[in-house]
Every structure is written in C-alpha cells, then in structure tokens.
Amino acid sequence: MAVVKLLPNYENDCGWYKNLPQAAAKVPLQGFVKADIAIIGAGFTGLAAARRLAELAPDKHIVLLDALTVGMASAGRNSGFMIDLPHALNSHSYTTDLTHDHNIIAFNRSGIAYAKRIVEQHNIACDWSESGKIHGATSANGAKSLVSYGQGLAALNEPFNQLSNQQMQDITGLNYYHSGVFTPGTVLIQPAAFVRGCAQNLPANVTLYENTPVTHYQWGSPNVLTTPHGQVSAGQVLLCNNGFAQAFGEQKNRLVHVCTYASMTPPMTTEQQQRLGGDKSWGLIPAHPAGATIRRTPDQRLLVRSVITCNPKLSYQQINMAKVKVQHQLSYKRRFTALPELEFEHTWGGLLCLSGNEASYFGQCQEGVFAAVCQNGLGVARGTAAGKLLAEMTLGHDSELLRQQLDQSGPSWLPPKPLSDWAVSATILMHKIRAGREA
Numbered sequence: 461m462a463v464v465k466l467l468p469n470y471e472n473d474c475g476w477y478k479n480l481p482q483a484a485a486k487v488p489l490q491g492f493v494k495a496d497i498a499i500i501g502a503g504f505t506g507l508a509a510a511r512r513l514a515e516l517a518p519d520k521h522i523v524l525l526d527a528l529t530v531g532m533a534s535a536g537r538n539s540g541f542m543i544d545l546p547h548a549l550n551s552h553s554y555t556t557d558l559t560h561d562h563n564i565i566a567f568n569r570s571g572i573a574y575a576k577r578i579v580e581q582h583n584i585a586c587d588w589s590e591s592g593k594i595h596g597a598t599s600a601n602g603a604k605s606l607v608s609y610g611q612g613l614a615a616l617n618e619p620f621n622q623l624s625n626q627q628m629q630d631i632t633g634l635n636y637y638h639s640g641v642f643t644p645g646t647v648l649i650q651p652a653a654f655v656r657g658c659a660q661n662l663p664a665n666v667t668l669y670e671n672t673p674v675t676h677y678q679w680g681s682p683n684v685l686t687t688p689h690g691q692v693s694a695g696q697v698l699l700c701n702n703g704f705a706q707a708f709g710e711q712k713n714r715l716v717h718v719c720t721y722a723s724m725t726p727p728m729t730t731e732q733q734q735r736l737g738g739d740k741s742w743g744l745i746p747a748h749p750a751g752a753t754i755r756r757t758p759d760q761r762l763l764v765r766s767v768i769t770c771n772p773k774l775s776y777q778q779i780n781m782a783k784v785k786v787q788h789q790l791s792y793k794r795r796f797t798a799l800p801e802l803e804f805e806h807t808w809g810g811l812l813c814l815s816g817n818e819a820s821y822f823g824q825c826q827e828g829v830f831a832a833v834c835q836n837g838l839g840v841a842r843g844t845a846a847g848k849l850l851a852e853m854t855l856g857h858d859s860e861l862l863r864q865q866l867d868q869s870g871p872s873w874l875p876p877k878p879l880s881d882w883a884v885s886a887t888i889l890m891h892k893i894r895a896g897r898e899a
Contacts, residue, residue: 461676461686466707466774468527468673470537473781475724475763475806476652477536483656485529489669489690495523497854498685498694500674500708501701502526503535504839505832507658508574508847509698509854514663516855522666523692525685527673530659534702535839536652537810539722539753539765541593541743542575542840544568544645545618561616563864570861571845572647575654584657586650587758589741593646596628596637596754597747598897603639605747610641619644632756633738636795640744648743650757651840677708679829696854699831700847702839703774703813710831711821714871716814716884719776720837722765723788723804733760735798750891751898752791762796764788764804766899768891770884772877776809784809791899812837815871822846822865823853830854834871 472478497513499506502524510524527533546564579588597603606622613620623631623640659668669687676686677697685692699705703717728736744754752766767784769776785807793800813834820834820842830853832846849862874880892899 461678461684462709464673464675464677464707466704467675468533468704469775469777470528470532472532473806474532474537474652474808474810475722475761476540476650477531478806480531480652480656486668486670489525489672489687489692491690493523493690493692494521495692495694496520497696497698498523498525498683498692499698499700500525500685501699501704502530502659502668502670503533503655503700503702504843505702505835505847505850506698506700507655507662508571508844509700509832509851510662510666511578511658512848512851513854514666516851516857518663518665520665523694524662524666524668525672525674525687525692526668526670529670530668531652531656534810534812535655535843537722537808538651538840539743539755539763540649540651540840541745542572542647542649543593543838544572544841545613545643547838558615565616565618567845567861567864568841569645571841571843571848574848575844576647578658578661579654582657582661584654584661586654586657587648589648589758591648591741591743592642592644593648594623594628594631594640594642594742594744595747596640596744598636599638602747602898606639606641613643629738631739631742632744632754633736633798634795646743648741648755649840679826681828683828696828696830698850698854699825699829699833700850702833702835703811705821705831705833710825711834711871713874713876713880714815715834716816716874716880717771717774718812718814718884718888719769719771719779719809720765720812721767721784721788721807721809722763723785723792723807725762725802726805728760728762728799728802732799732802736796746895746898748891748895748898750888750895754795762792762802764791766791768888770881770888771811772881774811776811779809781807781809794897816874817869817872819869819871820846821870822850822868
C-alpha cells in the first residue's frame with residue numbers, strides 16, 4: 461500500500477466557518493465498508509460529483525470521505541465568488557481564442573446552474589446573490605488593465621458596464637477607486653454555508669464520513685482506501701481533493717501550491733452602515749492579481765483578501781498570521797476611512813492549486829481511478845462543474861461539455877524543486893511590488 465504523505469491540516473480560524481450555527485459532524489469511518497464508488501474530498505467538486513452520481517445511479521452505494529469537517533478546508537475559505545467568465549489570476553486580459561473562452565463560459569455557467577438547482581431544491585441558506593462582480597482599479601495605471609478586460613468582454617459579446625469614480629463610490633461607499641468594470645453573471649455566496657448545506661442534503665445512497673483522512677491507498681480491482689479507523693473498498697475512486705491529489709501520485713511536478721489570506725470584521729452597526737453608505741452587499745476584485753479583494757456581505761461584515769505565499773507543503777502553519785493581519789489592516793484603512801474603529805474578528809488562510817498554463821486536470825488517471833483537480837483558484841464554479849461532469853464520465857455518459865473538458869491539455873510540466881518554488885516565490889514578490897495601491 462502507498463502512504464499518503466500530505467494531509468489537510470487547518471485550524472478552526474475561518475470567519476465563514478466560525479460564523480455558521482454549530483452542527484454535529486458526521487461520524488468518522490469505523491471498520492470496513494464496501495462501496496461501488498468512493499470520492500476523496502468533500503469540497504465543491506466532491507459534493508457535486510457525489511450528488512450527480514447518486515442522481516444517475518440511485519442503485520449504487522457512494523462513499524464520500526473528507527479529512528476534516530465539511531467547510532473547514534479550502535472550499536469554505538475562499539471569497540465566495542462563483543465566477544462565470546474567463547478569469548486568469550495573473551491577468552484580466554483574455555486569450556485571442558474566442559472558441560476556447562466561450563467553452564470556459566459554458567463550463568462555468570453549467571456549474572453555477574447546477575449549484576443554483578441544489579440551493580433552490582433544498583432551500584440552502586448560503587446568501588446566494590446573483591449580484592455580479594466589480595473589477596476595481598485604484599489608479600489610472602490600474603485602469604489600463606480594465607481596458608483590455610473590456611475589449612475581451614466586447615469580443616465575447618458579454619455584457620458589462622464601465623464604472624466611473626463616482627459610480628464606484630455610489631456602489632461601495634468608498635472614494636478609493638479610480639474606476640471599475642461591472643459584469644452581471646457572477647454569483648456571491650457564503651462558501652462554508654453552501655458546502656455544508658450541500659453535504660447536509662446529499663441523496664440517500666451517498667454516505668459521508670467527515671474527519672476521515674485517507675492515509676494509505678492501493679489501486680487495483682478493487683481499489684482500497686485506508687483511514688485511521690477503517691477501510692473502504694471500491695470499484696471506482698474519484699479524486700476531488702485538488703492539490704492533495706499529488707499525495708496520491710497524480711500530477712507530480714505539475715501543480716503549484718500557494719495560499720491566500722483573508723480577514724473579516726464583525727457585523728457593522730446600523731450607524732456604521734449609514735456612515736459607509738453604498739449598496740448593502742457587493743464583491744470587488746482588484747485590477748491587479750496581487751491586489752485586495754473586498755466584500756461587503758449580506759450580514760454586513762467587511763472582508764479583505766490579499767497576501768499570497770508559496771506553500772509547497774500544503775500548509776500555512778509556519779506563516780506569521782499576525783503580520784498577515786497587519787497587512788490586511790493597512791488595506792482596510794486605506795479604503796474604509798469612514799470606519800477607522802472597525803477591527804477584524806477573524807483572519808485565516810486558504811490553499812490554492814495552480815498550474816503554469818492555468819489548465820486543470822480532468823479525466824481517468826488509470827483503470828478505475830478518475831480525477832478533477834487544479835481549479836486554479838476558481839473552484840467555486842469550476843469545481844462544481846467539474847465534479848458533475850466527472851460523475852457523468854465515470855458512469856459512461858457523454859456530452860459536448862464533457863468532450864471539451866477531456867480535450868484540454870492539462871497542467872504543464874514544472875521545473876524540479878526547489879527551482880519551481882523559487883520561481884513561484886519570485887513571481888509573487890514581483891506581483892506584490894507591482895500591485896501598489898491595489899494591495
């Protein structure tokens with residue numbers, strides 16, 4: 461049996477997760493279980509895959525394993541943007557291949573549509589808001605990238621609005637932004653509430669085991685997954701564990717592991733809301749990829765996400781979180797000058813899995829083993845769409861979207877360590893320097 465050397469290990473520090481009502485975790489796996497299909501990872505991808513498998517094959521027993529409680533790991537730690545449009549983390553410009561971009565849009569929107577169906581079917585309280593997103597530039601220099609962004613949207617025949625400084629202030633209450641671009645298709649959610657709601661409403665033929673990391677595996681007929689207190693035997697296994705797929709021998713020397721960080725305030729008082737002004741809920745992405753993402757949530761909290769670090773060991777336990785919080789406070793105080801007294805209540809990090817060419821891995825790894833991983837930091841929509849399609853592929857279904865996913869090249873090869881880690885750290889530093897007022 462092969463040993464799994466990297467396991468998710470998060471503190472209970474995420475504001476999204478900690479602000480949820482307390483719920484009893486599912487019992488960890490105890491003893492031996494035989495399943496038709498086992499899924500590793502109960503994030504956006506794994507939950508979508510489990511549901512779709514159950515819908516298409518109600519006679520099959522599906523086991524879903526998560527190393528932590530659902531919502532504790534990366535799926536509950538992002539900024540909650542379910543983005544429909546092409547969106548590269550290192551650029552706001554588009555490729556010149558319009559067919560490729562239209563395929564990405566169709567793929568992302570299929571994930572959003574599937575997620576919406578689940579939310580409506582089970583009345584999941586996750587602050588689902590079809591309010592779009594803003595790309596905000598803090599200077600004329602930053603606004604130049606938004607020109608390229610707008611040109612790409614126009615070429616794709618996608619709707620967007622240019623926003624002036626005054627319009628940005630009317631929406632956000634902030635007189636910090638030079639200009640912006642609004643696109644209507646993004647959905648904003650409370651990410652931890654969404655994945656918990658999906659987990660609590662799984663079909664009857666899906667058994668979820670939380671706090672059940674896979675510590676050893678053996679591919680074969682059947683596949684065998686060993687956990688601290690049990691074992692699963694399954695004819696088919698789906699890897700839906702993003703960067704941790706590397707620990708199962710997949711995509712070695714092709715995945716980049718970084719961490720981004722966020723801080724969240726307590727809810728604003730009525731007086732503070734009036735002082736800030738602007739819309740009651742919105743989400744803003746910076747013009748520069750190393751800038752600060754800002755959200756005003758429906759429960760009137762303010763969130764700042766910025767700071768990126770290279771984390772090849774898939775953990776941020778060695779990061780100085782007090783220093784991260786100070787950087788977030790600087791970003792906050794530059795923007796929210798009307799609310800200088802508001803302090804952060806939570807600060808946390810979340811892992812992203814990236815590739816050098818911004819491609820995901822999707823398909824059959826070997827006989828009976830499938831994977832949908834490396835969502836390049838956009839797993840809310842992409843992960844949901846990929847999980848649904850992976851389930852369909854596993855059961856032998858076919859569709860145009862599925863064929864498009866299978867035709868993609870996959871993550872590109874990276875130089876060996878430590879060269880690749882040095883290159884990633886250098887790129888992060890370069891972006892940080894160039895971000896300027898966007899940070």
